[in-house]
Amino acid sequence: MAVKKIKPSLTQAMGLLWGLVAACVLVLLGSLWQYHRQQKAVGAALEYLWILPAVGLLLLCAALLLMHRVMRERLQSELKDLTDHLPVVVYRYRLEEGNRSNLIYISEGIQRFTGKSAAEVVADPTLFFQRIAPEDCARFSDVDRTAWHAKEEFFCEFRFSMPDGALHWLYANSSPFVMPNGEIVYHGFIEDITERKQAHARLRQSESLLQQVFDTSSAGIFLVDKKGMIVLANQRMAEMFCCTVDELIGTPYVGLVDPTERSVSHQKMLALLASDIDAVDVERLYWRKDGNQFWGNLSGKRFHDTRGTDRGLLGVLLDITTRKQAEQEVSNLAFYDPLTGLPNRRLLRDRLQQGLAISARQNAYGALIFLDLDNFKTLNDTLGHDAGDQLLVAVAKRLLHCVREEDTVARLGGDEFIILLNNLDHVQSRAVHIAKDIAEKINRALNPAYEFDKNVVRITPSLGVALFFGHEIDADELLKRADLAMYQAKEAGRNTVRFFDPQMQEKINAHAQVEQDLYRALERREFSLFYQPQVDAYGRCIGVEALLRWQHPQQGLIPPGRFIPVAEATGQILEIGRQVFLQACRQQAAWQASTNTAQLEIAVNVSARQFHASAFVDQVQQCLQETGANPERILIELTESILLKDINEVIGKIRALQALGLQFSLDDFGTGYSSLAYLKRLPLAQLKIDQSFVRDILTDRNDRAICRSIIALGQSMGLRVLAEGVETQAHWQLLRSDGCEEAQGYWFAKPLPLAELERWLAQHAF
């Protein structure tokens, strides 16, 4: 806004005054000259000198009056200039008789509001009033009237139509003054408060928004002062802690934290409040008034008031219990065995790494125990999987009772458990001792019967222990060692503990070597069949047992006991067994051609894995067709382990093969687990008494009693009974006297290659 220059009227007034004085002096001197020319004495003229001070005085008064007037005008002009350029409009009115107002003055700013000059508005104040918004008119008048009547200050906010048509908010304020003459004059101002109003409205809106957020937020919002006391909290916060907002306010924040974390949390909170850290984000357990816990995520931000003073911490608390539970579940699924709740293989691997690190750091031996339940599979198949699961859970519980909290009990899967023992001792011999004691304790703990539902079950474990010291060996190797030791325990008769032994490792290496060699043997056809004669009660050869031999290029002839278990474990037995059966069929077909040999039966061993293979029946059928062998002269020898699987499936398969004409013999009878109930249902032709019973029949009364029982059992069920491993005449005579009608053994002949067998047959013509 341009500031107008004030005119220098005081200087002009002084110039005028001096002009007047000079004029008076000239007039006086002129009069004196006239007297002198008219030869009047100067002395007489001097009598009129008193006029001089009088004229001077008059002139001074006139000058002072002029000065006062000039000064007042100048002041008024300056004041007007000031009021005209104020952002507010100032006005003055007088209250007249009958409380009527009379506008005396209004500053030029009124033009902004009305579009009319101040003089026009003074002349006609309605130019102003008519612009007041109709909805505010009545209120304006009421307030105005009340103020006049009471002779009090008037103030009012009202809407006003501006010259451009926009509606603005104006604020008018005036205060009464009693003039010396008793009249009442109001001085006031009018201010355009539209922007302020809008700002207030915006502020109110955002405040209301904030309040709504505060009240309806699903997060707990609170303010903690610098001493850690809650000074503000919203409803949700109160709900979270099962109390009222009032109960929260004035209490220490730390009282909301779970008691187990309280002291740590308190220290942290105070340290935080004293620090210049601006924000925090923590997840921790909180504690409700009803005693329940919940997981909360606290996002805290340092709170400064409008003056910038640090007032504490503004916290936003979210209940994250559901998320935590979900995380826990995911973690459980990833790291824990869902059945027993024990750590799984993945977590075990992690713990193992930690165990090795602890051992290295503390220079102490630790131990890993590999535990496998003996015959769990049989039990699971017999009792059902639910019972099997219950048993595993019960075993897990007993295991946990046997070890310290810092030890790990994990389940690898199936019936395999691992126990990791850390920090046993610095001295190896003592560590071995401790590990042994714990392993035996576990063994004892698992032995007592388990009772669930209607079942009472007994199960024993085989435990393999491997010691470790620092990072001498890695986790994989350690597991392998404990596993090997466990197998050693199985080999030693189960229900026992074995420590890892390097010789065992050699066995495993040998196992791996045999596996490799077997692949080559299959390719190069290094297998052949030997035949061991079988005789009847009169010593006549009624058949042969086909026994597999492996002609190893370096090791020579290898008996089946050395490679059949490997072939079974690797599945190579399927192909080997097929080749054996095919060869046996070919031989039978060849013998059919001669009347001397046409009646000979060939007994063929079939392993459990081979028998259970889905293609087995088709394979047998194919071999028979391919060779033209007489199925009635082929006897399949099954071992009792075959019966451990679903017995109905086994019976079904035997029946299907029987339908082709084949016969069945149960090998090694008495050594396995078959129950008599199953035996009754099996469509067998023959029972073979295992040679372990036959061997000591002459000296061991029990063995003889067993042999007698098997013979009697076979007879009662209409089965042929063949005694294996008959090595002497005395054996055979005794068996004969007990009613055994068939035999096989070195007394008659050893397993022979084909050519030798044929020579033997020729010598023992029947």
Ligand SMILES: Nc1nc2c(ncn2[C@@H]2O[C@@H]3COP(=O)(O)O[C@H]4[C@@H](O)[C@H](n5cnc6c(=O)[nH]c(N)nc65)O[C@@H]4COP(=O)(O)O[C@H]3[C@H]2O)c(=O)[nH]1
């Ligand atoms: N001490 C002694 N032993 C005698 C006597 N008479 C026979 N033996 C041996 O006893 C075993 C009898 O065979 P197995 O019980 O079926 O036991 C067999 C059989 O279970 C398995 N086997 C042999 N050939 C095959 C085959 O082709 N397939 C399958 N799956 N297993 C086979 O290998 C086992 C061992 O076979 P081998 O070593 O040939 O051992 C044979 C035989 O040589 C005797 O008077 N005294």
